Each structure stands twice: as C-alpha cells, then as structure tokens.
Amino acid sequence: MDIFLQQIINGLVLGSIYALIALGYTMVYGVLGIINFAHGEVLMIGAMVSLSLLRLMLDLTSGLPTWLILLIVLPFTMAVCAGVSYAIERIAYRPLRNAPRLAPLISAIGMSILLQTIAMMIWSRNPMTYPQLLPSSPIDVWGSGATITGKEIVIIVVALMVMSGLLFLVEKTKLGRAMRATAENTQIAALMGVNPNRVISITFMLGGALAGLAGVMIASNYGNVHFYMGFIPGLKAFTAAVLGGIGNLQGAMLGGLLLGLIESLGAGYIGELTGGVFGSNYQDIFAFLVLILVLVFRPTGLLGEKVSDRA
Amino acid sequence: MLKVIAFNRLSQTAYLCLGLLALILLPWLVGFTGGNYWVRVLDFALLYIVLALGLNVVVGFAGLLDLGYIAFYALGAYSFALLASPHLPQQFESVAAVFPEGMHFSPWMVAVFSIILAALFGIILGLPTLQLRGDYLAIVTLGFGEIIRIFMNNLDRPLNLTNGPKGITAIDPIQFLGISFAKPLDLGFVQIPGLYLVFYLFLLLAIAVAIICTHLQNSRIGRAWVAIREDEIAAKAMGINTRNMKLLAFAIGASFAGVAGVLFSAFQGFVSPESFTLWESIVILAMVVLGGIGHIPGVILGAVVLAVFPEVLRAIVQPLQNVIFGHVLIDAEVIRQLIYGLALILIMLYRPGGIWQKSGTK
Amino acid sequence: MSDHLLLDVANVSKRFGGVQALDSVGLQVPYGSIVGLIGPNGAGKTTFFNVITGLYPADSGIFLFDGTSYFPESVSEVTKSGLARTFQNIRLFGEMTVLENVMVGCHCRSKTGVLGAIFRLPASKREEQSIREKSLELLAYVGLTEFANMQARNLSYGHQRRLEIARALATEPKLLALDEPAAGMNATEKLELRELLLRIRADGKTILLIEHDVSLVMGICDGLTVLDYGKVIASGKPADVRVHPEVIRAYLGQGAV
Numbered sequence A: 001m002d003i004f005l006q007q008i009i010n011g012l013v014l015g016s017i018y019a020l021i022a023l024g025y026t027m028v029y030g031v032l033g034i035i036n037f038a039h040g041e042v043l044m045i046g047a048m049v050s051l052s053l054l055r056l057m058l059d060l061t062s063g064l065p066t067w068l069i070l071l072i073v074l075p076f077t078m079a080v081c082a083g084v085s086y087a088i089e090r091i092a093y094r095p096l097r098n099a100p101r102l103a104p105l106i107s108a109i110g111m112s113i114l115l116q117t118i119a120m121m122i123w124s125r126n127p128m129t130y131p132q133l134l135p136s137s138p139i140d141v142w143g144s145g146a147t148i149t150g151k152e153i154v155i156i157v158v159a160l161m162v163m164s165g166l167l168f169l170v171e172k173t174k175l176g177r178a179m180r181a182t183a184e185n186t187q188i189a190a191l192m193g194v195n196p197n198r199v200i201s202i203t204f205m206l207g208g209a210l211a212g213l214a215g216v217m218i219a220s221n222y223g224n225v226h227f228y229m230g231f232i233p234g235l236k237a238f239t240a241a242v243l244g245g246i247g248n249l250q251g252a253m254l255g256g257l258l259l260g261l262i263e264s265l266g267a268g269y270i271g272e273l274t275g276g277v278f279g280s281n282y283q284d285i286f287a288f289l290v291l292i293l294v295l296v297f298r299p300t301g302l303l304g305e306k307v308s309d310r311a
Numbered sequence B: 001m002l003k004v005i006a007f008n009r010l011s012q013t014a015y016l017c018l019g020l021l022a023l024i025l026l027p028w029l030v031g032f033t034g035g036n037y038w039v040r041v042l043d044f045a046l047l048y049i050v051l052a053l054g055l056n057v058v059v060g061f062a063g064l065l066d067l068g069y070i071a072f073y074a075l076g077a078y079s080f081a082l083l084a085s086p087h088l089p090q091q092f093e094s095v096a097a098v099f100p101e102g103m104h105f106s107p108w109m110v111a112v113f114s115i116i117l118a119a120l121f122g123i124i125l126g127l128p129t130l131q132l133r134g135d136y137l138a139i140v141t142l143g144f145g146e147i148i149r150i151f152m153n154n155l156d157r158p159l160n161l162t163n164g165p166k167g168i169t170a171i172d173p174i175q176f177l178g179i180s181f182a183k184p185l186d187l188g189f190v191q192i193p194g195l196y197l198v199f200y201l202f203l204l205l206a207i208a209v210a211i212i213c214t215h216l217q218n219s220r221i222g223r224a225w226v227a228i229r230e231d232e233i234a235a236k237a238m239g240i241n242t243r244n245m246k247l248l249a250f251a252i253g254a255s256f257a258g259v260a261g262v263l264f265s266a267f268q269g270f271v272s273p274e275s276f277t278l279w280e281s282i283v284i285l286a287m288v289v290l291g292g293i294g295h296i297p298g299v300i301l302g303a304v305v306l307a308v309f310p311e312v313l314r315a316i317v318q319p320l321q322n323v324i325f326g327h328v329l330i331d332a333e334v335i336r337q338l339i340y341g342l343a344l345i346l347i348m349l350y351r352p353g354g355i356w357q358k359s360g361t362k
Numbered sequence C: 001m002s003d004h005l006l007l008d009v010a011n012v013s014k015r016f017g018g019v020q021a022l023d024s025v026g027l028q029v030p031y032g033s034i035v036g037l038i039g040p041n042g043a044g045k046t047t048f049f050n051v052i053t054g055l056y057p058a059d060s061g062i063f064l065f066d067g068t069s070y071f072p073e074s075v076s077e078v079t080k081s082g083l084a085r086t087f088q089n090i091r092l093f094g095e096m097t098v099l100e101n102v103m104v105g106c107h108c109r110s111k112t113g114v115l116g117a118i119f120r121l122p123a124s125k126r127e128e129q130s131i132r133e134k135s136l137e138l139l140a141y142v143g144l145t146e147f148a149n150m151q152a153r154n155l156s157y158g159h160q161r162r163l164e165i166a167r168a169l170a171t172e173p174k175l176l177a178l179d180e181p182a183a184g185m186n187a188t189e190k191l192e193l194r195e196l197l198l199r200i201r202a203d204g205k206t207i208l209l210i211e212h213d214v215s216l217v218m219g220i221c222d223g224l225t226v227l228d229y230g231k232v233i234a235s236g237k238p239a240d241v242r243v244h245p246e247v248i249r250a251y252l253g254q255g256a257v
Helices: A002-032 A039-060 A066-096 A102-122 A150-172 A174-184 A186-191 A196-222 A231-244 A249-273 A280-297 B002-034 B036-061 B070-083 B087-091 B093-098 B107-129 B134-154 B194-217 B220-230 B232-237 B242-268 B278-291 B296-325 B332-350 C045-052 C075-080 C098-105 C114-119 C122-142 C157-170 C187-202 C214-220 C238-242 C245-252
Strands: A138-140 A147-149 C005-016 C019-030 C034-038 C060-065 C083-085 C175-179 C206-210 C223-228 C231-236
Touching: A002 A039, A002 A147, A002 A150, A002 A174, A002 A196, A002 A231, A002 A249, A039 A066, A039 A102, A039 A196, A039 A231, A066 A102, A066 A196, A066 B332, A102 B134, A102 B278, A102 B332, A147 A150, A150 A174, A150 A196, A150 A249, A174 A186, A174 A196, A186 A196, A196 A231, A231 A249, A231 A280, A231 B134, A249 A280, A280 B107, A280 B134, B002 B036, B002 B194, B036 B194, B036 B220, B036 B242, B036 B278, B036 B296, B070 B087, B070 B107, B070 B134, B070 B242, B070 B278, B087 B093, B107 B134, B107 B242, B134 B278, B194 B220, B194 B242, B194 B296, B194 C114, B220 B232, B220 B242, B220 C098, B220 C114, B220 C122, B232 B242, B232 C075, B278 B296, B278 B332, B296 B332, C005 C045, C005 C206, C019 C034, C019 C045, C019 C206, C019 C223, C019 C231, C034 C045, C034 C214, C045 C175, C045 C206, C075 C083, C083 C157, C098 C122, C098 C157, C114 C122, C122 C157, C157 C175, C157 C187, C187 C206, C187 C214, C214 C238, C223 C238, C223 C245, C231 C238, C231 C245
Parallel strands: C034 C206, C034 C223, C083 C175, C175 C206
Antiparallel strands: A138 A147, C005 C019, C005 C060, C223 C231
16 A cells, blocks of 8 residues: 555656647547557657757756746747647658558658657757756655655646646637547538648647647656657557547547556556566556557447547 | 570570579678678678568568567577577576586577467467557557567566576577588688578578568469458458458568577577667568568568668768768768668658569559 | 248348448348349448448348358358358459459469468469469450459459459359449440349349349349338339339439339
8 A cells, every 4th residue: 555655646647648648649540540650759859859948048047937947948849849740740641641551650650760860860869868847856645655746746737737728629619629520520521611631730730739748748757858768658648549549539638547557556566466577677568468458358448439430 | 486485484594593693602702892791781681681571471461560570580589599598507407407518409490499489479469459450550569569579678587588688698500410600611622601601591591481472472372461451341252261361471471580580599699689679670661661562572672772771871971971071970870760761751652662663553 | 931042131130320220121032033122322222231241240130041041240251151242332452453353252262271372282283273264264254354464443444343243253152242233334334234144143143233223123133122211111023113102202302213
C-alpha cells in the first residue's frame, strides 16, 4: 500500500501526457482513417523548440518569474508544432490519399526519420538538459508517504484544462461540428459546405499543438531532451488511443489516463509479482502488451471505435 | 527462327557465365583497390540482400508491413551466439559441466534450428495480428520487435542469459568442412582471405534465397499472396485461406532473417541489442521500397545501393567537408539517416514502383 | 422436396444497427436453373449474397447447399464447397494479368505447397501447366483469349465483368452467384452475356443472378425472387411475378415493369 498511492500519482501524470498525445492520433484517425506515424516526432520538436526558446528567454531576461517565461514560450512552441504537423499532412499524406494503403504509412515513416535527422542537425545528436522552471520539490500528500511535486500538479492541471478546451471546441463550436461531420462521412460533409481539406489541416494542427505541449511536459518532467524522445511516448500514446477506442476523443483521454496508471502500477509492482525476475526496466513492455491484447480481444477499444469500417 | 532462339539462349548463358565470373573476381578487385574494409562492406551487402528479400516476401508478396522484422534476425544471431560462444558455460556451471570443451555448435545446425525458431515466432506473432488492418499491423509488429530487443537488453538478471547491453563476444567464426573462415584458405597457388570466403558463402546464400523467392513468386502460392495483397475479400472468394497464406509469408520471411542472423553472428563474432533496433527494420524496409515492393531484382538492387552508398558517402563526405569547411559539419551518420528519410518519402510520392520497376507497372 | 434444390435457404435475417437489412428471407435454387434475385435499390440483394457466402455473419437462417447444411462463416470455405460469386463493384486483381486472374481462381482446386513451389517438383510443374491450360480454356470460353496477357485493370468494363465470371468459373462451382453482371454494359454486350449465361447453364452449372435489367432477367430466368426492404415480396415464375401487385407497387417509383 505504501507505493500504491505514489504509483497512482505517477500514473496520473504520465497518463495526462499520454492523453494529450493520444488525442492527436485519434483526431487524425477520425478524419482520415489513418495512423499518423510521425506524430511522436512532433512532440520531440516541441521539446526542442521550447528548449531553444527557454534558453533564449533565460539569456535575454532576468528576474522574470518562471511561470511567465513558460507562459510566453508555450504558445510559440505549440504554434510551431501545429505548423510541423500541418506540413506532415501536406507532404506525406495529402498527395497519397488515393495511393494504396501502405504508401502513406511508409511515407510517414520517412517523415519521422526526416524530422529526427533535422533535429539532430539543428540541435544535437546528444541528449541535452532541459531547464527546470517549475517547482520540483516533493510535497507530501496527506502524510501518506507519497509525494507529488509542483511540476506534476501543473502538468495534470494544464492537461485537464486543455482537454476540456478541446472537448468544448469539438462539441460546441462550428469548427467542431465540421470536424465531427468530416469524421463521420467526408463526402456528405463536403456536400454540406464543409471544406474537408481545411478541416483535415486544422485537425492536424490541433493535434500537433497538443503534442508540442506534451513534449514540453515530458521534457520538464524528465529534465532532458534528445532527438529520439518522441518515439516511445508516441507509440504508447497510440496504444492509449486504441485502448480508449480510436476515433473517440473521450476514449483517447480515458485510454491515456488508464495506460499511465497501468504502466505505473505495473512498473511498481512487477518486481514483487515476479519474484524479482522482471524489474521496472521492463516498464516499456506494458504498453506493447496492452496494445496487442486490445487489438486481439477488443479492437474497438473501451469506448468503441467511432469510425465505421471502410470495407 | 530457331537460329534466333538458339542465339538468344547462347547469349543468355554467356551473360550468365560472365556475370558469375565477375562476381567471383569481385572481392579480389575490391580488396585490391579498396582494402579489406570494402570487402566487409560487400559481405554485409549480401546479408542485407537476404534480409531484404525476406522482408519482400512479407511486405511485397503478401502486402503485410512488418516493422519488427529485425527481431527474427536477432533470434538467429543470439541463437548462434548462445550456442557457440563461451558465454553460457561461463555463466552456468551446469552448462559447463555438460559441455566441458565449451559450446561449439556448428553454424549449419544452428541455422536449421533458427529457421524453425524464427518461423515459429513468425507464426506466433502472426496468429493474433494478421486479422488487423495494415497500419495496426505495422505498429503491432513494431511493438513486437521492440519487445524482443528489450528482452535481449534486460535478460542479464536475475540469470545472465543474454549479457544485456554488453552483448555476447568471442563467438565462433564460420566453419565449413573443417575450414575456418576466420583464417585465409591456402590452396597452394593462391591464398584466399577469410573475408573473401565469407563473400562467396554469403553470395551462395543470397543466390539461393533469390531463387527460392522467384520460384515462390511464380507459383500458385505467389499468386495467392498477390491476390491477398490486391484484394483480400476477393482472394477469399477464390477459396484462398488468407490467414494461412499470410502466416506462411510471415514464417518464410522470418526464416530467411533467422539464417542471416546466424551467419551475421558468426561473421562478426559479437552481438549486442544495438544491432537490432527499429532503425535496422526501417533500413531493410527502405531497401525493399527503393527497389520496388514485390520486385525481386529491384529489391536486390535496392539492398546493394542502400548498403554500399552510405559507405561511399562516408568516405567522400567527411573529407570533403574537411576540405571545404575545415571541419565536419554534418556527420556521415546523420547524412545517411537524412537520405533514408528522404528516400522513403520521395519514392512513395514520385516513384512508388521503386527505382527499378517491374515491367507493366505504371 | 428439397433434393432437387442446389441452394435452399430460409429465415435468413440480418440487422445492421437500426436497419433490418434482411427479414426472414427464403430462397430456393433448383439444380440446373437460372434464378433471378431482383428488387429496387437497397432492397438487400447484395447483403443476401454477402450473407450466404459468409462475408457477413447472419443473425439467423437455415442454409442448405447441395444437400448439406452449412452455416456461412468463412468465405473461402463456401467457395471450396462449390458456391462462387462475383461482386457488384468489380473486384479483380488489377495488377495481375487477365490470365493470372483466372489462374488465381484455380487455387482452391490445386494443391502445390511451399516445398513443391520452391523445388519445382515434377508434380508441381505438371499442376502449374494444367492450371495454365485450364485458365486459357476458360478465357476462350468467355471470349477473352486475346487479352490474356493484358493487365486486368486495362480491360474495358464489359470485359472486366466477363473476366470476373471466368475467374469464378475457375473455382469449379456448382452454383455461380452473379451480382449485377450486366451493370454498365451496352445492348450488344448484354446479348453476349445472355448467350454466355445460357451456355454456362447448358454446361451443367446453376446460376443465381442479381440483376436490374428486366428484359435480361425475364428472358433467361426460370424463377424469380423479389426483395423489397429486406423482405421477400414475391417468388415464382417470371411471368407470374411480373404481374404481382406487390412487385408492381415496389417498382412503381422506379418506372413501369
């Protein structure tokens, strides 16, 4: 019981981040029916760009409160990531709309490599440290022995706020209606006056912005960045999206939180459960196992796939 | 008319003989002009040909995007590493007791074993996943490849099976009929360096694999695979058991990688999880894509180009940058990755049939 | 008396979400006959095909084929047992040649395995040869010999439909289920199709036909079943069905029968 609460807290932090990334996957799947393989790299670019901006701001200014610096850097970062995501769609997906199914996937893999290489060239091949601007001193939680840091609280709160904002956008605004219509049936939506290409672009940009935010969170949480950092979180977030029901926004959020919890609890207890044979260094495997199990036994996910089968 | 046919037959055979002669002389030529480094490059290129042809069966013939293909290579490599090195006897006294002279299983036995092992894993991976759509399958196979790598990287405790990130060293070299390929072969009138022997062996393997693939392609099985790739529902309507055919493709592709893994392990003398990352799976995929998915000669060409070109690049680009800029601006490794990324995108956008297209493709 | 029926299905129902696509549909196809399945668009005809061939699982139904009862679950098994179909939206293997398409049809009636293929064993080579010959014969049968080495996607529409039939015939079916084989054909092509279908029947096969072309259907069908909104509204000889009040009402919006 002593580590249970701690792992729950860790799981919620992890899960919030996964949820943000998973939303990008699920929205794109909703409107295009494909998995955006290069999505993970967008979060890496977000971390990198924010690193540069933060370094710049820290050099140029002094005495500015850290939260203000973050508040300034974040929108820029998210905007850049939106742009990168937009570019991915235009270059790797749009020209291949009518190509055989494997083509956009292969092209996305190429895009993923390209983005990593660009990051290597612009920034560095080696890991770099990320400035810690948020309070990282552990706060005791209700005297239970578990701790949480200010940083982690900020991550969870910001993630929740952004997710609510997105839900509001999708459910209550005209743009959101257009997105939902395009996800249901692109042709009919077009007949209703929706511009599918515009909606698709906006969907990618929104997903990209969220990924950028997640990238900043990951960098803040772990204190470093490197060009390969998008791959594993991207994969896990995809698992989260599938777990929740791909195409389903609430599913992505639920899946993200759930996966974070599963991973944390799993990593925390695996040593005990397996008598020391497997340790927490096997943490990454949980996500893959969840993915395989979900796809084999309940491919529509917990909340059900919203997009009909394109047989 | 008969004269023309006879002449064509003659010229075909003549070309074949010339080609074989050129291949036999190739390592000598390269070794003489470039040195051993470049002969090694050729040796690895041949291994890549085998890997690319194997992945081609899965991706090109059956249309299944396997991003975890390298795992089968790893299985073969580690099988031999464990069965022909001092590692296991050193770690476990019980093993040392059974093998007092050390473990020295012959690469040929291990190759047969790893064909079966890899095929088995291919089927295990395939059974739950083959019903999935293309992109899901890609991600799941990617996950599988990563799981294998994570296990290889972490199975050094509580029992040290794979020696974790340090890898396994001192692996026996390739042996054939008592001749070790690690030393030169003295024929009296000529001494054939070990690297050249390896070249000939790998060449034989590559040719054998190419012939097997061609035979499969032009058979009832190859047709069924293409049918599944084109339209799985219509393929089922033809009475094709699509699940079994896909499993077959997976298993065959995996077994090629398994054999290549054994030979790689013996050739390099050392294996570690670093050789079996997702990047390697993507490299092989790039070879298949560049050459033209499904097109055997194209895939061979793609493998050769992508195996050799980055080496050529490295030899040129770094000195060139030194001359122009005074130092190396962009590492050859980075350039290599850049090229791979661009190649995948550009080929899909502008020449999806590959650089050497099958005739009849638009 | 169902021993003269090749296909005898009853009570077939299938629901998709809120729509009852098929409602207790029954259909009988006697040996050696040509039976037509007609009805307005959206009546459920293709869904019926999909159900009896196992592409969609039925919610309920009793299925008898060639005297044996079966539950349609696996498309490939249904084909192997002798029920072959064509598709409303042509599903040829576009990259393959016309001949290769038909050769794929021979798959379930041949047995060369991996080893035979890799080592080109004599039995496999013989089988490959006979597959080739059989496919060429079938191409000749439907009149497509001259296109044998052309890529299937380059055929004209009418020829593609004929190729689909040849390919289905390659599976050696007892029952040939054709989904709108005349769609998009001009008058001449339809006449040729008519001839082909009659020839297929004369050669001992049974045909189940979904079609919209009324004169074609009236001309060659021995029996008709009419579907509307997933229900059978009439069944019997063409002449009788034609004047059936329900049928006339169903088609009234589509133009006079």
